Amino acid sequence: MGPEPTVELLIDRTRCVGHGSCAELLPELLTLDEWGYPSNPAGPVPAPLQRFARRAVGTCPVLALRLAEQPARR
Amino acid sequence: MTSTTSRHWAQTVPGSTALPRVLAGDGRRDLPGHLARHGQLPDVSGSALLDAVEAAGLSGRGGAGFPTARKWRAVASGAGPAVVVGNAAEGEPASSKDHVLLTTNPHLVLDGVQVAARAVGATRVVLYAEPDAETWAVLGEALREREDDRVELIAARHAFIAGEESAVVDAVSGGPGLPRAKPPRVFERGVDGRPTLVQNVETLAHAALVAHYGPGWFRALGTDDEPGTMLLTLHGGRGRTVAEAEIGTPLVDLVDLAGAQAVLIGGYHGTWVPADAARSARLSRASLGAVGATPGAGVVVPLPRGSCGVVETARVLVYLAAQSAGQCGPCLNGLPRIALVAEALAEGRATPRDLADLRRWAGLVQRRGACAHPDGTVRLLTSALEVFEPEVQRHLAGRCSARDHRPILDGRS
Ligand SMILES: Cc1cc2nc3c(=O)[nH]c(=O)nc-3n(C[C@H](O)[C@H](O)[C@H](O)COP(=O)(O)O)c2cc1C
Numbered sequence: 001m002g003p004e005p006t007v008e009l010l011i012d013r014t015r016c017v018g019h020g021s022c023a024e025l026l027p028e029l030l031t032l033d034e035w036g037y038p039s040n041p042a043g044p045v046p047a048p049l050q051r052f053a054r055r056a057v058g059t060c061p062v063l064a065l066r067l068a069e070q071p072a073r074r
Numbered sequence: 075m076t077s078t079t080s081r082h083w084a085q086t087v088p089g090s091t092a093l094p095r096v097l098a099g100d101g102r103r104d105l106p107g108h109l110a111r112h113g114q115l116p117d118v119s120g121s122a123l124l125d126a127v128e129a130a131g132l133s134g135r136g137g138a139g140f141p142t143a144r145k146w147r148a149v150a151s152g153a154g155p156a157v158v159v160g161n162a163a164e165g166e167p168a169s170s171k172d173h174v175l176l177t178t179n180p181h182l183v184l185d186g187v188q189v190a191a192r193a194v195g196a197t198r199v200v201l202y203a204e205p206d207a208e209t210w211a212v213l214g215e216a217l218r219e220r221e222d223d224r225v226e227l228i229a230a231r232h233a234f235i236a237g238e239e240s241a242v243v244d245a246v247s248g249g250p251g252l253p254r255a256k257p258p259r260v261f262e263r264g265v266d267g268r269p270t271l272v273q274n275v276e277t278l279a280h281a282a283l284v285a286h287y288g289p290g291w292f293r294a295l296g297t298d299d300e301p302g303t304m305l306l307t308l309h310g311g312r313g314r315t316v317a318e319a320e321i322g323t324p325l326v327d328l329v330d331l332a333g334a335q336a337v338l339i340g341g342y343h344g345t346w347v348p349a350d351a352a353r354s355a356r357l358s359r360a361s362l363g364a365v366g367a368t369p370g371a372g373v374v375v376p377l378p379r380g381s382c383g384v385v386e387t388a389r390v391l392v393y394l395a396a397q398s399a400g401q402c403g404p405c406l407n408g409l410p411r412i413a414l415v416a417e418a419l420a421e422g423r424a425t426p427r428d429l430a431d432l433r434r435w436a437g438l439v440q441r442r443g444a445c446a447h448p449d450g451t452v453r454l455l456t457s458a459l460e461v462f463e464p465e466v467q468r469h470l471a472g473r474c475s476a477r478d479h480r481p482i483l484d485g486r487s
């Protein structure tokens with residue numbers, strides 16, 4: 001593990017309304033399915049993308065995205 | 075463990091390999107009957123109880139089989155006073171075991187609630203149960219007999235997902251009883267933001283027996299890795315019975331597989347297993363895992379040769395889609411589409427393209443809900459497409475080989 005803090009992008013599916021603006025900001029990480037809802041790979045956000053991930057979190061109109069400092073426990 | 079506790083166990087151990095355990099009784103479900111059978115709970119510390127449950131190797135009987143002591147430790151070490159919720163929602167229509175347990179031995183479950191509360195240091199204790207008249211009357215009477223006004227009785231929503239842990243927490247917190255996003259898991263932040271133990275009532279009853287008789291007694295039945303017994307809802311002959319069986323029991327000793335083509339194991343979120351594989355499988359995570367299944371919450375439904383697995387599965391998928399809480403995009407969009415195409419397939423109206431859609435949607439909804447409802451639904455669908463592959467092909471050609479059209483699996487809620 002590098003010096004960058006490990007962050008994971010979490011989608012609250014109960015909030016997400018398939019608005020899609022997150023995928024526009026962060027196409028490297030988020031893809032939309034055929035109904036317009038985003039998917040992201042499990043695991044940490046690569047360091048170069050963390051800046052964009054933060055921006056995506058900030059622009060989601062329903063606050064469905066957040067960055068968790070450690071990988072989520074399951 | 076203190077020597078006092080082991081002395082207590084040594085004195086009172088009943089037949090350690092006798093069955094049933096949690097269903098043991100003589101028809102007396104009142105407090106004097108319970109005390110005559112098991113006595114008072116030993117007066118041992120919460121940490122001794124935690125150690126005993128850990129040494130017993132008890133795991134959850136609500137479906138996921140999670141090690142009970144590990145969950146108790148997480149709750150006990152959480153921030154702030156804990157909440158314990160006994161989960162008797164039993165949302166699964168094919169399961170009756172929690173209802174039978176509660177109405178047969180309510181005091182054993184309440185002992186278990188007490189043990190768990192002591193082990194995790196809970197200051198609030200709730201029993202979340204389906205509010206049918208019998209359960210309510212039995213539990214109300216049992217709590218009166220114990221003069222226990224610490225246990226709150228809260229009515230479970232009548233829905234398949236009502237018993238999902240975060241939905242339970244939502245209901246107990248005064249919400250509508252819908253699942254919520256994780257993390258945080260409920261053991262970290264649950265009811266009113268407090269660490270919360272949501273535990274199936276059967277698990278609690280086993281924990282009570284561990285407290286009464288000790289981990290050695292508990293381990294005298296079951297396998298080394300999966301000790302103890304579990305409750306089952308066994309289907310057959312168009313009826314069902316609830317039974318308690320030792321973990322590791324061959325499935326052929328539990329249900330009649332003579333005329334079966336396949337067996338649904340685990341319930342509506344479970345797995346279809348071909349009858350041949352089922353005939354050599356045992357009731358354990360290890361054995362069923364080898365055929366892609368898990369014991370789940372103990373539902374076993376043999377499918378007779380004359381019935382159609384495609385039709386039975388479609389009926390359940392329609393039910394499961396209707397039970398989506400409709401909160402999460404993939405579940406809201408995917409499950410009804412899956413159900414519609416499965417129904418079309420059952421009725422011989424589906425095309426190979428529809429079948430391709432079905433498989434794609436299965437991939438799209440998995441791991442993309444706030445709860446595991448889509449995953450469980452896909453588990454059933456995927457195993458059906460595999461096990462009933464020849465029948466799926468027949469349906470694509472507009473035919474069905476069923477001779478008996480009476481439903482095996484119920485699509486009602
Ligand atoms: C859709 C769904 C429905 C569930 N329904 C129940 C239920 O009715 N009763 C239950 O005990 N657990 C149910 N569970 C499992 C609970 O989330 C939880 O794991 C369980 O109550 C924990 O208890 P245990 O460790 O004693 O098994 C359900 C899970 C899911 C995903």
Ligand code: SF4
Pocket residue numbers: 011015016017018019020021022023036037038059060061062063064065
């Ligand atoms: S921007 Fe927010 S609401 Fe829109 S798709 Fe992304 S997470 Fe969902």
Ligand code: SF4
Pocket residue numbers: 013235252253254397398399400401402405406442443444445446447448
């Ligand atoms: S996954 Fe489905 S059932 Fe679970 S919370 Fe989301 S919408 Fe509800």
